[in-house]
Amino acid sequence: MMLSLRACLSFPLLSLVIPRAGCDRTGPRLPGAAFPLPGSNATYDYVIVGGGTAGLALASRLAESFSVAVIEAGGFYQVDNSYQSIVPFYALVVSFLGLDPNTYSRHPLMDWDLISQPLSGAAGRRIHYAQAKTLGGSSSINTLAYVRANRGFYDRWAKTVGDDSYKFENMLPFFKRSPKLTPPDWKKRNTPNATFTYDPSAFSSNGGPIQVSWANWVDPTSSWLAKGLQAMGIPLSKEGFNSGKLTGGAWSNTLINPKNTHRSSAYEFLDSVIDKTDIQVYHHTQALKINFDAKKRATSVLVSTDGLEYTISASREIVLSAGVFHSPQLLMVSGIGPKATLNRFSIPLVADLPGVGQNLQDKIFFNVAYPVNTPTAGNIVNSPATRDAAEREYLETQSGPLSSAGGYLAFEKLPAPYRTPSHLSKRTRDLLSELPSDWPEIEYIVAGFPDAMGGTIGSLSPSLIAPFSRGNLTIKSSSIKDSPVFDLGWLTDPADQELALATFKRVRKDGWEKKTLDRIKTGPELFPGAAVKTDEEILSYIRSTANQLWHAVGTCKMGKKGEEGTGAVVDSAGRVLGGVSGLRVVDASVFPRAPPSHPTATIYALAEKIADVIRRGGNNNNNRI
Template structure:
């Protein structure tokens, strides 16, 4: 009797303590309660496969109205990649971003993908860094926030047969995903680096902005400002509106996403997750890889077989499975689950659920560099000098300023001037003319770096924004444990080689130098030295039913990442991914 009474009072005490903790409005959900214990089958309304840029944004918005779980193969970038992901400057120097097949491995954070030999890229095999972490590539990129153009969005709507993708209809979603902080001119402290921007491209402070913070870096690389003068010398006008209001033309300072201006730390898609953990019942299965999507006899997606470090179990979706695993892994997951080219599936004895062109249409933007001599110091010189270490740390930790607070610089967009188009073939000229009038052909980024002799060199990188060369992604088995097989198809279309040659000739250089003069020599240099922009797209492209190129007829299944882009976009994809996630959440709810 005494034991029963004791148990009763202990239970009552626990209940009263719990009520005391939860009855007040100030008490919020413990972050730890959002991370599921693996091994138990469970059912949710929506399963989001991939906790990257788009995945976390969409899952967090859906969790406001539904039961949602996120399946993410990686962990936490703050732990697994440390300062390389958290401190802005280090995002420019992450060793695992190397494109060499002998890159420094980072197994906690990188998917360890290496391409097939690039026939148009000097027969090189390219390491393609892809983030395996909550936040995805928003935890791994160089933090540039650039939206698409008005004409580009309108073309997207035309291809999709859906006016909701037009610029005017997408702009509210661009605005909803981010919160803008004006530049801190005092910390930037660079009179020749002032700029203007379109304030109407963002929601006013406190009026509907999103969880991701965007601003401009609190420090300006002096080398970049003088290299920007080089762009002016090439005839490019300065942009008066910036790169967020539907225009990509001229040169200017890029807006940084994923930098919180109050802390100068990366503000990634995990900002969505933090907000959702506090306000919803979202659940996250981290260190958990999706192995296969299961369909019922009506070909409707019903569940996902997952593996947490070898422990397999099944998560079910009463409404939809949403795949957001990236341009390489999304098509791989669809194919091993029976959605893809029939011949490929049959080759690996995978039952065909739907015969669709999954994995085709890969477009990969590439860049190459022309170097010139400069005299101003640059960020890498300043940061690598041991004499500067203490002051740089104090600037960053105490004032959120200085070199370590910055990942931003200057860039420019243009359609090539007429004098550089004279060598275009009729086919290339026609292909470029078919792009929207505001779709830039080339993006230029200016950076400074040590010349190896105690001085500085300047790099002007030219990026082909709408490649006409296509690659593909396929599988080598029916298992997600085997890596996807992919070929980016670099410079296999003559339109791209003609455009690259013209862009190369825009300015003087010290590298590659006088030995590279003929078109054949220049093209050989470009093939052997070009690199990825990390903006691949198109492997699960959206479009109209019956166009033969789109992934459109699945039930209970969606895809949301850059693989759905119907063509390579001129703006950097992060901004568009956040907007697409906001739009899809709105469409669903």
């Protein structure tokens, strides 16, 4: 990337140290006063562990009424990850997202370097699972899609936890609080074959700090592959993916600020309250352990800033928002989790909760790809002949390939010809029949990426979004500084194997072999190649190449009080069970089941919901909100 682009990007960091005029505080705030000097013990009403997607949303809402401290192990992605976390195109090629633990690019300022155990269902591979260590969390490195799940997903969540406030119609007000929607800029998109309609009533005119829009550029390869999906019988959605329906195809909403075409992350929440409240952010500070009193009330967090240890106390509550891998780990090293595990590492038992670290669910996708004759963003940005023009277009008009990370997504239930006994066993069909009728089973992601010779590879990539396989997470010592031990569980359930096989065959036969895409194909199938024919060969290919969507959930499962023995870790208000008080978990780890959508929108809504619960007195109410 040329220096000119880096130099011209504006950062919101200045708002952190220079109070803006017209703020709602009763007096001015000293520059930098939101960032305490490390080493001094301090007490706040609420202590939030983790300044990520959920943590900053929750902290900013609570800071309007209470004193709040945020403990975040990382720093500022705008600095530590430069343009890769700011310019939309680079969301697709963040350097440390590689899977292979032997070859991925390490980034100790931004990534936790988590490596899985060998995956028995995925050819014994060990997977590097990127998790952002920065203010903004995974919203600072994701691919910017904003997609809510289907109505049936939330209604099932409500039934699972015994709380009707999780039904879709009751969650909708919380979905509307975080984002501000900007309609598409048709002139900049300038792609007649990528027009669409959407439901503006799914958003509020008084939305919050998160910016939701549509990309100002459409990748030509993606627009062709979208036609291929439509030729498969997956129609264009009239509503989009934010009104409780998740079926058909749509040009996805993206988390991009349309004014400057920068990433819009959870950092926007912090920026919106930094000069209006007394929120305090302990950055580059790791939570080591939660402390409890004799009545099992969480009282404080032992933290470390570059080896300097001190204590941050909470007069009201501590909230864990450390993510699907670190929230359960922090619970266990603090004495909450499976008794046998804690005994093994001589950790004093606070609460025996066997579900901590269990119920890990992670979606996968795989590629079916051909060489194609259409240009794609990667070729334009990487080519010396077109790179400078792309940068100028981005900087001067906020358009062009650098302005876009969004593409075309499609969702469906596997159609009838692929649900027969020759494709799916009775067990698999029975499992699928237990899902709500509007719950899709497959997501299709379309993408074009450069080959080594400057050409384009087009991929129709199916994702298993109703996984039945389960993984787990545990600890290797009593120290939070030792990475957790986790098995993602990919393809360990036969139902997922059957779904992967059936979907692969559908993409190959109904997608690439249809005439619609003949106009852009320039050669035979690249991945996996025509020689891969039998079920055994296809499944072997999928096992050896399956990729993650970084949508892991479930390791601190939400459930009902009294279900601790069957895996519940928190109640419907996020409060930790097992007789513990003063402690909640609010992040994707509490999801009872993986949403078929992308999780970011639901994480924001969950944080908004629990913040509302806390501000109203700490208890969920089973009536409509």
